Amino acid sequence: MTAKKPHHHGNLRAALIAAGLELLQAGGLETLSMRKLAAKAGVSHAAPAHHFANLTALHSALMTEGYKMFTDSMRAEMPLEPRDPRETILAVGRGYLNFALNNEGLFNLMFGGTPRDHNDKGLNQAADEAYDVLREICAPIVKGEGGSQANELMIWALIHGLARLVLHTKLGSLDTEQAFDTWRLILPPLEFSAYPSDITNFLAK
Template sequence: MTDQTTIPRHHHGDLRNALIEAGISLLEEGGLDALTLRKCAARAGVSHAAPAHHFDGLAGLRTAIAQEAFDRFAASMTAAAKAEGDSPRARLRGICRGYLEFGLKHRGLLETMFGVPAEDILQEGNGPEDAASYMILRDACAPFVPEGTQPEVIEFQVWSLIHGYTLLFVSGRLGCLAPERIEDGPFEQVMALLDRVGDTTVT
């Protein structure tokens, strides 16, 4: 697909979102290297100077795209959790599945989301716990936090597990080059580690 493919020129007064959608489509097709202000403007069907009225350069556009991507990321985890089952353990596994599914389907967005400084995405004065996607993780981990343990301990264990697996999987570093499905890698075997989340038994 070339840059001649454009979003309709009539943006109903919402050119900013049209430019974000144009940027997302470029990322989905060609990754970070494909995203430029000029290409984004061309894809949206506007002059190359138009993005300057809405974003502080390419970094500003990436931040806006990352914000939108995190919303879609949260929706992916929520939908997968509902499909997995009603028990706390099933919900936790479902969130991890939704995390990986998003990364597998939207590699350019995943790279953008975690390539933009958190302080640029979150509103001033807020911490990571205020992000919708993090709150989804926090709520799913809450049933497994042992008494007297800081919630972040369990949250960071689960986050490190699924985020690390996702990055390794989508990059083909688990012996599955160009994976297209979750089943192309050892997802179930790795996620079996979730069965030990919150287990304080010493063996």
């Protein structure tokens, strides 16, 4: 981010990540390669190795960027002064779907099972920040047997499963707006507590 160009290229790392995102957008994981990255940045084929020890490290870096975009996409839809907690959940779901549908390659990279570096601190933090959004919007839901975690899991599973399904049956073709309508339909009724955090409560069954 700093404008200094300390060396030959002047922060190549950022350029490589940008190129990687472009490649993902253009052709998905299949067309992403270190050598193409290098070429796109106008640099020799082995240059990226100085910034990403191996493919997994590159993937982790792209995922990190992805999680930031993901978090932004969700927060962008969040009402500034939330009134109805259900509406907030629906809105964040819209941001979720926006990200998934507008960044298919990146979404697949993040959630498609590609091995990642579980010790990458930046990645873990970026992922945590995305999860924080989920925690916030689920806080008002009345806790049942599984506590707040079960609520979060339910919401996450629902919206993620939907996103995955929409991408998966893409030829069957849902645009973003139709996907959001579907999200509205499948979100089950929820009970909210006036004071999000403290109530003796339980869900049915």
